[in-house]
Amino acid sequence: MSLSAAFLDELRARTLLSALIGRTVKLQRAGREFRACCPFHNEKTPSFYVNDEKGFYHCFGCSAHGDAIRWMTDQRGLPFIDAVKELAAAAGMEVPAPDPRAAEKAERADTLHGVMTEAQRWFTEQLGGIAGAGARAYLDRRGVSEATCRTFGLGFAPDSRGKLRAALATAGDPLLIEGGLLIAVEDKEPYDRFRDRLMIPIRDQRGRVIAFGGRIIGQGEPKYLNSPDTPLFDKGRTLYNLDKAGAAARKAGRIVVVEGYMDVIALAQAGFGEAVAPLGTALTEAQLERLWRMSEVPILCFDGDSAGQKAAIRAAQRALPLLAPGRSLAFLTLPAGQDPDDLIRAGGAAAFEALLARPEALVDRLWRHALEDGELATPEQRAGLRRRLADMAAAIGDTDVRQQYQAEFRERFEARFLTRRRDAGPRGAPNGPGNPARPFARGFTRPASTAARGIGATGIDRVLAKSVAAGLLRFPTEITRHMEALAGLEFHDPAIARLMAALVEVAITDQTLDNGRLSTILATSEYNDVAHELLRADSLPFSFTRKDAEPEKARVDLDEAIQVMVSRPEVDAALHAATGRLQARFDDETFAEQQRLLGLRGDVERRLANLMQGGEDGREFEGE
Structure with a gap:
């Protein structure tokens, strides 16, 4: 449903925010505002404030912020339109009739959401049945508990071309194809997209199932198969577990990005609920923007193998044009051959927490990549390093941040290479015709021109x-x-x-x-x-x-x-x-x-x- 800005502004103006929040949170008067212990994270000293004049709430501890509608969606968990309808009824306002085309689109989306929910329910039933024995054995080997399976709604798609189609026959083939559950082939019957796979529901920020990721149980390729893009699902704009990670990220004060579904699930089971994952692709600009809304410095955790390190540097380079004061990245590099689950099994949650305590800053990751990207023995090779550093800094959109990176790279280059050349010369020898001026570097300054x-x-x-x-x-x-x-x-x-x-x-x-x-x-x-x-x-x-x-x-x-x-x-x-x-x-x-x-x-x-x-x-x- 499409609602005008004027209607929403009037709705906010007619809603007394302190009365709305006061129904479930004990508020205390604090001057012209109200305060309380934050309902979004655990705290003993009140840092959650409600301002009726400005019409918003804000927590100085976890940065939770919003108006009356946001309160209903984030704290009550209502869909947007349901939140608006409830507030409008309380304020004596009538929700405008929807535009017919918008209503048709919304109705179709609601229908698709219903189909995806039914598919997820059916997959869950199959995991618990006879056909799901192999998938259950795989989860046992990975140490995934039954409680974790329920939390993430895990399921199983049998090795069949038509069982899901038959189970959801009332929805009709066109809707199942539109939702990415069936594959349509010209002049042939549609068939199930996911077969013999552990099924992992992908949800939107409001917790609705919009797609699936399937992990092969037997032999076959690809190892992981995602739903195609649909009216509900845009792979480049979605992050797995975003619906659950938001509250955990506010409480922990960080958001952690890992490579895949099972990494997220393993971390959540170990107590790290603030983990999300891209969906089989490199991080996109849209995904980075979502991460920055949750944390100024998202932590990217990649495997220590070659593929993981390539993914890390691709993310770093993609972020460069978007950097700004208060927007950066940090990196964790796992030991070679280990994923988060391996690390936690070997050293417990404390081992991963220890890594989180000392992430690598973006500038350090870029510098290390530039050094490792070629030989540095000759002047030409060192000139190549300077060019690589200059190109990375030039890609930064924000002027102030770009200048800071240029200065930092210049200082590191001079300290590493020019200082080494200086130290290789005779100790204590004064400059003169036989001993030319030393280069500019930290600890030694060249003469003025x-x-x-x-x-x-x-x-x-x-x-x-x-x-x-x-x-x-x-x-x-x-x-x-x-x-x-x-x-x-x-x-x-x-x-x-x-x-x-x-x-x-x-x-x-x-x-x-x-x-x-x-x-x-x-x-x-x-x-x-x-x-x-x-x-x-x-x-x-x-x-x-x-x-x-x-x-x-x-x-x-x-x-x-x-x-x-x-x-x-x-x-x-x-x-x-x-x-x-x-x-x-x-x-x-x-x-x-x-x-x-x-x-x-x-x-x-x-x-x-x-x-x-x-x-x-x-x-x-x-x-x-």
Whole structure:
């Protein structure tokens, strides 16, 4: 039945939500709202709120949310139209007469639902009969209990071409064909689609049987056979067990995607009711959207074999264009040769729970796949890796998320390969004609370009420069690692500029520099007062400027700060050049380059802001 938005809005307005929910839930007044322990998940402290003015309920514990109609469908389990009719009767409203064509379609769907329900009932009877002995033996071997069989409505299709057709003869062949239960062949009698198979009902979100999956019991192919797409069943939009997993997912705070029906059933029997499965195909965009409505980070659990890992990466790549803040994926990789049932049998539910506690993030899964997708011994092969990473990041639709992945991939690549090349060189050797500049990587910063030095005096933040100088005074061993970049910078504060030059000069002549030796050298120089002033400063907003900072974290933050200090003028120089070209002549390529550089500039600013959050009291710092 098709109902107008105006009618539904009027129905909601006439329904006092607190009175409706208060029939079954004990509500307490909380200001202008009501609160209670949530009826959708177990809790001791009330986090379920009802707001009559806005006409909705919301649970801050499990995120259950909805209006009066949603309450009737989710909590009472009514079909949508039945919920509307009951609310309309209570509100003194008359439900509009349905459109004839819509009514015919709805009636046909209701009839199909009835046929599917009858088929499921018949299959269940066959499982308990003589013909179902083989299927029962299979379930026994899999450890599926009778209670679980009843919960999931399992059944059996006998090895016959016409027994189901005969049992449901009153429905007529056309309806059975439309529901996918019979196969129609030109000029021949229709025959049963499912034969000698364990029958697994597939339900929609409201719990109605809409299709079946059949697992072969004897010999034959395919191992699993699904219903075809029908007016009730769209394989690419349906997830097995979605009707039962919703409430369990809210309670557990997660949704787990496994490969097949029996994985879902085994997990549910072990206490993991929040599992769903696609229906013999890779996850589709529509299925991902459904999963994200239930959890921000669905957990995909695939077998450790080659097929399982291919399925995992296909899902990851399909999700990339859809990623957004609060929408990602995580992955579990099962031991080779094991499915969830094997794992639980070997180690109990605790073994699977232990895996769930440490899923692999999407960015880690993509990085691992890119590394494993080819040899990395030559420059050309490493260039191929960079291209694969760039292509994956470029597929992400959301701009902010895409830029974060680009930055993350770039940092990982540089840390893995450029740092290795740096470490392979002579230890402690200063740069010079015979020892060229080391590459840019975490822990070592390349010198600024000529263009960057040209705007460096205005591009380097004064507070950042003072803080880096203070950090180098506290950790003088870091000076040698960054002296190329430090020597190439121009600071607009003359005192800081002279101090930095002196520190680099000292480091070149004495590469075993420590705090004691540096203090001795500074004590006899003109820079002693400036150095002591920086070390006494308590307003600098970085971890590496504090006396009580944890040394390892302070060194890491100092490395990052130097990279930011160098890269900021670099980006500004490139952005200035691109903007100048764009002003002279607009073209799409230059505009795209300018936008990319603006994104990089924002990334540098965020890196700086993250460093400042590590400063004393986490306060913001405006600069001088």
